[in-house]
Amino acid sequence: NLNGTPDSLLADYTQAFRSWELEDQKPTFRDVFLQYYKDKFKKDYEHHEKKTSMENSMRSAYKNSSELHDRIFSELVANDLQNVLDACPLKHSSLELIVVLYHQMYQYALKNDICEKDYSRFITINKDEDDEHGVPFSDDELSILWKNKDNPTVEMMLIMCYSGFRISA
Numbered sequence: 001n002l003n004g005t006p007d008s009l010l011a012d013y014t015q016a017f018r019s020w021e022l023e024d025q026k027p028t029f030r031d032v033f034l035q036y037y038k039d040k041f042k043k044d045y046e047h048h049e050k051k052t053s054m055e056n057s058m059r060s061a062y063k064n065s066s067e068l069h070d071r072i073f074s075e076l077v078a079n080d081l082q083n084v085l086d087a088c089p090l091k092h093s094s095l096e097l098i099v100v101l102y103h104q105m106y107q108y109a110l111k112n113d114i115c116e117k118d119y120s121r122f123i124t125i126n127k128d129e130d131d132e133h134g135v136p137f138s139d140d141e142l143s144i145l146w147k148n149k150d151n152p153t154v155e156m157m158l159i160m161c162y163s164g165f166r167i168s169a
Helices: 008-023 031-042 053-063 078-087 091-111 139-147 152-163
Strands: none
Touching: 031 053, 031 091, 053 091, 078 091, 139 152
């Protein structure tokens, strides 16, 4: 605006400089997560309506990666991601969710030219699987169940024992 006042010229210059400065800024892990979240779930991270289990899982994985939040995403390497996993005291299943989040964030970042390489491919969970598995009934316990087979609850337990049917099914 060549016809403007000195104040308006300064304002135009300041606005142009701020725009350039913002465009030149590289997104942080937090920035990429928020963009990924909005793209995946079609809503902002701060929304207050009921969340799906996948949303809750990704939000938890994000919170468990707090040491990465302020880091420039494109400057992260496999060791940065691996260190978060190795330092996390949570169970194996929670670590799996963190890995899923990293994979999905890198997928989003690659398709949007935020980074050039997917470092999530190189991380591993260095903790033994800790899922608890059921302990089968002993012969004595099965005998007690058979003696009480007329009870509807016991009947269902016997069906589950011999058919492989699970409560979750």
